[in-house]
Each structure stands twice: as C-alpha cells, then as structure tokens.
Amino acid sequence: MECVTSGDVQRTRFASLSVGGKQTANRPKRSSPLSNVEVTAIAVDNPIKITVELQRRYHNMTTQLSMDCSRPAANRIQLFGIDIDVVDMQEAVTTITQWTADEHVECKFVVTPNVDHAIMLQENEALRRVYGAASLVLADGFPIIVASKLLQKPLPERVAGSELVPTLFDAATPTQPLSVYLLGAAEGVADRAAEVIHAKWPNVAVVGTYSPPMGFQNDEQENEKIIEKIAEVSPDVLVVGLGAPKQELWVHKHHERLSAKVALCVGATIDFMAGEKKQAPVWMRRTGLEWIHRMLSEPRRLVGRYARDAWIFPRLLWKEYWKRSDR
C-alpha cells in the first residue's frame, strides 16, 4: 500500500482534491505547487482512505486531500488503455476475501475486461474512467492474455468473472462466511442461482436477489430502490450481472452509496450459476475457444459482436505493438 507521510506529500499522487469538502480536481495541478503548504493533520481512518489536511501558509485556507489506497500498488500492465492487475485467480480471490474481512468503508468494485470491453473502451471515455477507478482489473478473455504475452507484458492467467465468483465462494469458511447479493439476470434466475449456491456452498448465504427492469439505470426512483434493498442486508459481496458496459457504469456511478464491501461486475455469471445459460466446458475455456460456445448458444446476439471484435482487435493489437516499439 502507498502511504502518505508529511515528507512525501509533494510526490504523492492524490486520487481526489477537495477544498472545503467540494471536489475540485482529480489531481493537484503542476502549476499549484504544494511547497507553501503545511501538513496540519493526517488521518488514516481506515486501510483504504487517507486524508491529509493542509494549511496554506500565506492564505488562511484549509485544504483536504484524500488518497484512495484500495487498489494495491502492485504490479499492473497497461494494455489497450486499460491498467490490468498482474494477478492470478488465487491472488485475486485472496485480495477480495481480505476486503470482505475488512470493515465496510466504501464499496470497492472489480471489473473483468475482455476483448469486447477493450474495443468499447477505445470510444467510451466514461468506461475508461470506470476502469481507472476500479479496485481490481482482472483479465477475462484469452486473447487479452495472448496479447499480453506477445507484447512482452505477460499476465499470469485468465481470471474470468464467471470463474472468479465460484472460486471466491470456495474460499468461504465457517469462520469467514460470505454474504452475497445477486443483482441482475432475468426475473427468477437469481433466485434459482441462490438455491444452487446454498446447496453447493454452505458457507455462502445469498441475502438478497433483484432483477431490475429494462432501462432501470435511467430511472432515479428505481436506482434508489436498488440501493435501499442492498442497504437493508449490507452484503459482503454484490454480484452484478447486467452486461457490459451497463454493469460497470452503474456500479461506478453508485458505488459510494452501495452498502456492500465489494461489487463484482461479472456479466452472465448469475445465469451460469442458475443453469439458465450453459457455460462452455472447461477444455474450451482453457484453450481460448469459449467464444465459439457462447456464440453458438446466443447466435443472434453474439455473431455480430464477435465479427466486429475479430475485425477490430488485430488492429488494436498492431497499434499497441507500434506504441511499444516507439518507446
């Protein structure tokens, strides 16, 4: 974890700068040096948020800087404009399990970029910001792993959202059980997933499920209702299966008010758990052929998407290769 000490203040990159409680900028500008400020207080309220109070020497003005340390200052690589954590499945599960053991402070969120997300992100500034703010960015998608190796920034393995969730449930124990809320999938599907989870993982309790109606994200009342439903049970983990980029945008927009310790943006995972959609066999997932299985099971929705991805992704890879060789 990066920590702030008074001596380090000028070199520290701050996640947010607020003056009088009002957010003014994401990072201090170079043109406003911190040399004429005194650190008057440092509060480490919890393991993830550190607040530094600064007093300007020549103006009697107090400024608060806060730094979010929730994303471990571990190894990350940049690929296609995404900072991806260099972690394997076990490390990802250990990190999330640790977060669920901590006191609730602010809902952290995890995203799992695949090729389709990488392509969407090129044109979608809002999605880029969401990925930048995520506490953990895990490479879902075999082509991302292959690209990382070709570009000599190797990621250890694929950490797919649909495999992360059951592996996280495997890690729950009688002394550290997990409470989970399932948000997303069609009406009734999450309830069926809950039955499967209770039968298979005795240390996991599904404390709530909800399938929001179409277009809910633009309905303030509906959003409030979901936030309240989650607050009623305050789960350790919020499993969000609303499809990309809706789930990532929604979680990012509301994460400060979500009373879960961590939200996992994991697409069709709830469907897979309920048996609503059939997951590709393990050999296909391990050999990068899962897309064939998914495309054949939902051809109307996915053929166009995969064709577009197959056209654009090699170009993106080429661009990334040249960017690398320019350095």
Ligand code: UDP
């Ligand atoms: N979904 C939902 N509400 C929406 C849109 C999608 O609950 O408004 C669910 C849908 O029922 C399915 C999942 O989101 O369970 C889509 O997951 P998938 O990973 O297939 O989506 P993708 O990200 O590939 O589009």
